[in-house]
Amino acid sequence: MSDTTFQIHHDDAATELVVTVAGTDIATYVYRPDTPIQESPKPYLYPIKTLSGAPLGVYRPWDHRWHKGLQMTWSHLSGDNFWGGPTFTQGAPGHGYVWRDNHGRQQHRGFDTQTTDGTEVSVAEVLDWIASNGEAWIDETRTLRFHSADTAQGTWALDFTTDLTNVHGEPLQLGSPTTHGRENAGYTGLFWRGPRSWTGGDVIAADGHEGEALMGAEAAWAAVASEHDDIDGGATVLAYAGTSTAPVPVKWFARSSAFACLNPSPAFDTEITLEPGETLHLRHRFVFIDHKLDREQLEPIAERFMW
Numbered sequence: 001m002s003d004t005t006f007q008i009h010h011d012d013a014a015t016e017l018v019v020t021v022a023g024t025d026i027a028t029y030v031y032r033p034d035t036p037i038q039e040s041p042k043p044y045l046y047p048i049k050t051l052s053g054a055p056l057g058v059y060r061p062w063d064h065r066w067h068k069g070l071q072m073t074w075s076h077l078s079g080d081n082f083w084g085g086p087t088f089t090q091g092a093p094g095h096g097y098v099w100r101d102n103h104g105r106q107q108h109r110g111f112d113t114q115t116t117d118g119t120e121v122s123v124a125e126v127l128d129w130i131a132s133n134g135e136a137w138i139d140e141t142r143t144l145r146f147h148s149a150d151t152a153q154g155t156w157a158l159d160f161t162t163d164l165t166n167v168h169g170e171p172l173q174l175g176s177p178t179t180h181g182r183e184n185a186g187y188t189g190l191f192w193r194g195p196r197s198w199t200g201g202d203v204i205a206a207d208g209h210e211g212e213a214l215m216g217a218e219a220a221w222a223a224v225a226s227e228h229d230d231i232d233g234g235a236t237v238l239a240y241a242g243t244s245t246a247p248v249p250v251k252w253f254a255r256s257s258a259f260a261c262l263n264p265s266p267a268f269d270t271e272i273t274l275e276p277g278e279t280l281h282l283r284h285r286f287v288f289i290d291h292k293l294d295r296e297q298l299e300p301i302a303e304r305f306m307w
Contacts, residue, residue, distance in 0.1 A: 004149040004150070006116060007019070007020045007116070008114065016029060017123070021051070021146075024051055024053045027048050029044075038066075038084065038099075039066040039103075040084035040085075041106065041107075042073055042106040043127070045071065045144075045158075046070070048288065049288075050235050050288055050290040054231060056237060057069035057192070057193065057195065061259070063258075064193075065084070065085070066083060066084025068193075069193070071190075072191075075088075075176050076179065076188065077137070077172060077173070077174055077175075078131075078168075078170075078173045080104045080137075081102050082103075084103065087100050087102060088181070088182050101132060104131050104137070106128070107128045108125065108127055109128055110125070111126075112126055120145060123144050124142070129164075136168075137166070137172060138166060138167065139164075140163065142160065143159070145160075153289075154291055155289050156288055158286045158287075159283070161281070161282065161283045161284075162282050164274070166276050168276065169276050171275050171276065172273070174272040174273075174280070176267050178269045179271045186253050186267070186268030187263050188265050188268075190284050191261065191262075192263070192286065193261045194226070194237065194259070195228070197228055198259075199256060199258065199260060200226070202226065203224055205217070205254070206221050207219055212255060214255075216269065217251060218249050218252075220240065220306065221241065221302045222264075223239065223262075223298055225237075225293050225294070226292060233292070234291065235290055237289070238286065238287040238289060239285070240264070242264060242284035243281075243282070245279075245281040245282075247272075248270040251264075252268075253265045262286075266280070
């Protein structure tokens with residue numbers, strides 16, 4: 001069996017860290033990105049790879065330059081856009097997706113802790129969410145835990161937890177395009193976008209959900225499985241809805257057309273009001289699998305990685 005000792009390395013410029021296991025750089029976390037303000041600068045995970053090194057993400061695709069691998073973001077936050085790109089607007093002035101000078105950014109403040117015992121690595125990061133007017137609106141502490149590498153099964157997992165605390169002094173409204181009038185566009189929160197070759201891939205979820213019918217549904221987990229370009233074979237990305245301390249349920253923004261994505265949305269069709277000093281706690285998990293799986297093959301793995 002290959003060595004499954006996790007290692008973590010920071011670059012000399014202190015802009016990114018790389019997680020390595022089984023001889024593969026499985027994830028690069030860019031925490032001080034060089035990103036245009038129109039793309040709402042924020043940390044992201046890219047590249048993301050299977051244990052064999054197959055690619056599992058996309059960076060700045062031509063249709064949505066603000067999509068970057070796997071990232072924590074928010075599309076509608078009290079009038080500001082921490083997602084990137086145009087903002088969905090209903091009614092005057094303008095309608096539909098409108099470019100506005102309302103882009104917020106997430107600013108890395110530092111790492112609280114970094115731990116590794118070989119079987120996993122974990123980093124706790126502190127960030128400021130800076131609104132378009134330059135004010136700090138959210139104080140965030142997030143933890144990324146890389147674990148459960150298994151070369152026989154071809155799996156590794158990422159736990160992503162975050163505490164978002166309102167430091168604005170006024171209530172914050174956390175929503176999505178759907179809460180602002182666009183049907184089935186409830187994307188917000190932790191968002192993964194797959195490779196171009198995964199367009200049209202299989203969407204499989206808990207409780208028999210699959211395909212486009214998953215959009216807006218509640219399900220404990222969801223996955224996309226597809227084939228790679230350039231190299232033979234395929235892979236599966238499995239995500240868990242996880243938990244939210246908000247009074248509204250986590251619902252899925254997930255599909256494989258016009259591109260593959262998985263997003264356990266905490267505010268798909270209902271806004272979250274975060275009062276001054278209040279904290280929203282979110283917990284999610286992603287599992288990256290070095291094989292293209294069907295439902296029968298996937299369900300036992302989904303059960304095994306369930307909290």
